[in-house]
Amino acid sequence: MTNRSQDDTPAEATRRLIRLSSACKRDTDALMTALREALAEPPGGDQEPAVIVETSGSSGYPKAVVLPISSLRASAEATAARIGAGSWVLALEQAYVAGLQVLVRSILAGTDPVVIPASFTAAEFVVAAARIDEPRYTSLVPAQLARLLDAADDTAVAECLRGFAAILVGGQALPATEADRAAALGIRIVRTYGSSETSGGCVYDGVPLPGWRCGSWTGRCRSRARSSRADTSTTTREPRRLSSRMPPAPAGTGPATSARSTVSSG
Numbered sequence: 001m002t003n004r005s006q007d008d009t010p011a012e013a014t015r016r017l018i019r020l021s022s023a024c025k026r027d028t029d030a031l032m033t034a035l036r037e038a039l040a041e042p043p044g045g046d047q048e049p050a051v052i053v054e055t056s057g058s059s060g061y062p063k064a065v066v067l068p069i070s071s072l073r074a075s076a077e078a079t080a081a082r083i084g085a086g087s088w089v090l091a092l093e094q095a096y097v098a099g100l101q102v103l104v105r106s107i108l109a110g111t112d113p114v115v116i117p118a119s120f121t122a123a124e125f126v127v128a129a130a131r132i133d134e135p136r137y138t139s140l141v142p143a144q145l146a147r148l149l150d151a152a153d154d155t156a157v158a159e160c161l162r163g164f165a166a167i168l169v170g171g172q173a174l175p176a177t178e179a180d181r182a183a184a185l186g187i188r189i190v191r192t193y194g195s196s197e198t199s200g201g202c203v204y205d206g207v208p209l210p211g212w213r214c215g216s217w218t219g220r221c222r223s224r225a226r227s228s229r230a231d232t233s234t235t236t237r238e239p240r241r242l243s244s245r246m247p248p249a250p251a252g253t254g255p256a257t258s259a260r261s262t263v264s265s266g
Contacts, residue, residue, distance in 0.1 A: 016038070016047065016049045016050070017049070017050055017051070017052055017066070018031075018034050018035070018038060018049060018050070018051045018052065019052050028090075028094065028103070028113075028115050031094060031103065032103055032106075032107065032112075035051075035069075035103055035104060035107055036107055037049075038051075038069040039069060039073060039104070039107060039108070041069070043069070043070035043073070044070060048068050048069060048070060049068075049069045050066050050067055050068045050069060051066075051067050051069065051072065051100065052064050052065070052066055052067075053065045053066075053067055053095070053096065053097050053100060053196050054095050054096060055096070055196045065097075065196040065197055067097070067196070067199055071199045072100070072101065072104050072199050072200075073104065073108065074199070074211070075101060075104075075198070075199035075200050075201075075202070075209075076101060076104045076105045076108050077108065078209040078210055078211065079101070079105060079200075079201070079204075079209070079266070080105065080108070080109070081209075081210065082204055082209060083137070083165065083166045083168075083190060083204070084135055084137075084165055084166070085105065085108070085109040085135075086109060086111065086133070086134065086135035086136060086137055086165060087106070087109070087111045087112075087113070087114075087132035087133050087134070087135070087136055087137070088102045088105060088106050088111070088113040088114075088132070088136075088137050088138060088139075089113065089114050089116065089125070089128045089129055089132065089136070089137075089138040090102045090103065090106075090113040090114065090115045090116070090138075090139075091116050091117075091118055091120055091125070091128075091138060091139070091140060091144060092118060092139055092140070092141070093118060094115075096196070097194075097195075097196045097199065097200045098139055098170065098171065098200055098201070098266055099139075100200075101139075101199070101200040101201075101266070102138075102139055105137075111132070111133070113132075114128040114129075114131045114132050116128045118144070120144075120147075122147065122148055122150075122151035122154065122157050125148060125157075125160070126156055126157055126160045129160050129163065129164070130160075134163070134165070135165035136163060136164045136165060137164060137165055137166055137167070137168070138164060138167055138168070139167075139168040139169075139170070139192075139266040140167060140168070140169050141169070141170070141171035141172065142169060142171070142172055142173070142174045142175065142178060145167070145169055145174070145178060145182070145189070146178055148161060149161075149178060149181045149182060149185070152181075152185055158185055161182075161185065161187045162185065162186050162187055164187070164188065165188065166188050166189075166190050167182075167187065167188065167189055167190065168190050168192050168201065168204075168266030169189055169190065169191055169192065169266070170191065170192035170193060170194070170201055170266045174189070174191055179191075190204050190205055190266070191204070191205050191206070192204055192266035194266070198212075200266060201266040204266075
């Protein structure tokens with residue numbers, strides 16, 4: 001039996017992984033720098049950078065999902081094509097895909113997000129919104145939206161919310177009463193459905209983003225392309241509108257690595 005030296009071992013391509021460590025969670029600037037560098041690299045290939053995203057465990061237990069940077073880019077670009085691009089207020093944990101996508105969308109739009117705690121007050125949200133240029137966007141969970149709507153008797157809060165080009169709301173079903181309250185105030189709410197495996201929201205207001213198709217009777221979302229990229233060239237007609245009561249999407253069919261899926265906000 002012959003011993004093989006380390007020098008004789010064929011070199012294998014290694015993928016650079018961006019781990020959302022505790023330090024990265026606290027340091028948005030460091031994470032933004034890592035994402036910018038990854039997005040600047042040519043897409044595809046065995047050495048394409050990827051991000052390890054945590055899930056909330058809403059579908060069973062917490063886990064890690066490996067997302068190629070090209071999948072995150074494609075999702076962000078599909079979102080921009082649907083609702084527009086601009087400046088973002090980040091009010092979600094950036095360790096999860098919805099918060100991470102706010103950073104990716106900001107980088108692709110050439111803007112810097114304003115970060116506030118998930119437990120923000122209405123006054124903190126108004127101040128954050130005033131620090132970014134129009135068009136303004138944010139992504140919230142229903143409880144956060146309800147907190148802002150409860151404070152909308154304050155004219156400054158109501159005007160602030162109306163000033164957003166779109167407010168993505170996901171993570172769980174948005175109660176009809178909250179949607180009605182937002183509509184009565186003239187606030188543009190976009191309901192989102194998706195998972196960590198789909199690189200974030202893939203269905204907006206019941207309509208799949210380009211490159212995705214969904215079954216209204218199962219709630220399943222699958223990429224039309226071979227990867228999880230939202231390849232607009234594979235879409236030849238407007239997707240069929242789905243019920244806003246569609247259940248959370250299970251795992252997508254792209255290269256994201258995970259055993260289970262978890263519902264995500266936008």
